Amino acid sequence: MWRGLIVLCLAAILLGGCTRAPVIDTRYSSQNHDSRVQYVILHYTSSDFDRALQHLTVGQVSSHYLIDTQPTIYRLVDEDRRAWHAGESSWQGRTWLNGSSIGIEIVHPGYTDGPAGRYWHPWSEAQIDVLIPLLKDILRRHGLGPEHVLGHSDVAPQRKVDPGPLFPWQRLAEAGVAVWPEAERVADNLRRLEGQTPPMAWFEEGLQQLGFSLQGAADQVVVSRNVLAAFQMRFRPSRFDGQPDVESAAILAALVPDLLNSALLCKSAENPSMPRSGAQWPHCTPDQPAW
Numbered sequence: 001m002w003r004g005l006i007v008l009c010l011a012a013i014l015l016g017g018c019t020r021a022p023v024i025d026t027r028y029s030s031q032n033h034d035s036r037v038q039y040v041i042l043h044y045t046s047s048d049f050d051r052a053l054q055h056l057t058v059g060q061v062s063s064h065y066l067i068d069t070q071p072t073i074y075r076l077v078d079e080d081r082r083a084w085h086a087g088e089s090s091w092q093g094r095t096w097l098n099g100s101s102i103g104i105e106i107v108h109p110g111y112t113d114g115p116a117g118r119y120w121h122p123w124s125e126a127q128i129d130v131l132i133p134l135l136k137d138i139l140r141r142h143g144l145g146p147e148h149v150l151g152h153s154d155v156a157p158q159r160k161v162d163p164g165p166l167f168p169w170q171r172l173a174e175a176g177v178a179v180w181p182e183a184e185r186v187a188d189n190l191r192r193l194e195g196q197t198p199p200m201a202w203f204e205e206g207l208q209q210l211g212f213s214l215q216g217a218a219d220q221v222v223v224s225r226n227v228l229a230a231f232q233m234r235f236r237p238s239r240f241d242g243q244p245d246v247e248s249a250a251i252l253a254a255l256v257p258d259l260l261n262s263a264l265l266c267k268s269a270e271n272p273s274m275p276r277s278g279a280q281w282p283h284c285t286p287d288q289p290a291w
Helices: 004-019 049-058 125-142 168-175 182-191 201-211 220-235 246-255
Strands: 039-042 065-067 071-073 102-104 111-114 117-120 149-153
Touching: 039 125, 049 065, 065 220, 102 125, 125 168, 182 246, 201 220, 201 246, 220 246
Parallel strands: 039 102, 039 149, 065 102
Antiparallel strands: 065 071, 111 117
């Protein structure tokens, strides 16, 4: 009896080991598909290369690419695999972006806090020189536009500040791998705003249209100001305190079409004063006063 059981077990093992993979016919294919990669997210390491490499290869986080100071580009994770770099994140309604993004870590100290305040370290031209062609290649292969290149602070504004206010976003935009507001449009918006700062609700509307999430565990006022600060850090890095101001409004309106036509600009309870010219905004009705 035992001999029979042993024979049956051995036969089952042999049959299991010899099981073939199913035959798949690949003669047909669909044209209805695109890349799973929707974003490229830029980070700084806040450390030197050795520490960053250790952290990204044997720690609890990872990235697809690491750019050293020399600079050398290291690929740590294949692009068809999910790297753990974005964490809790959101953009344009998508959440937890590790599964839909490529992460690029750049060796950079970030900032240093001292008696005189926070010092943001400048960026290496050599690193940016290799980053730009890498971004061009990634965007081309995945069919993405420059608006899909983001900073960690864009997708996680409640907890992250990298790549920081000194990161050369405008240079990336000039190379076609990031977005930047047109100077003429910003100037025109400043003229239209006539020195008046829109209400915070208007900023919230525009920031959400741009892609930012206004979700957070903190008080909504704090959440909104953190998001506005992240926006300012990227597009108006000379001041990023999260306070609404007319220059930030002009820049935001240059990036979000028709934002100056928002009905929020007509809410007289939040905007009791008229423009200095006394003219109504084109979109406002007589029973819905302009500023």
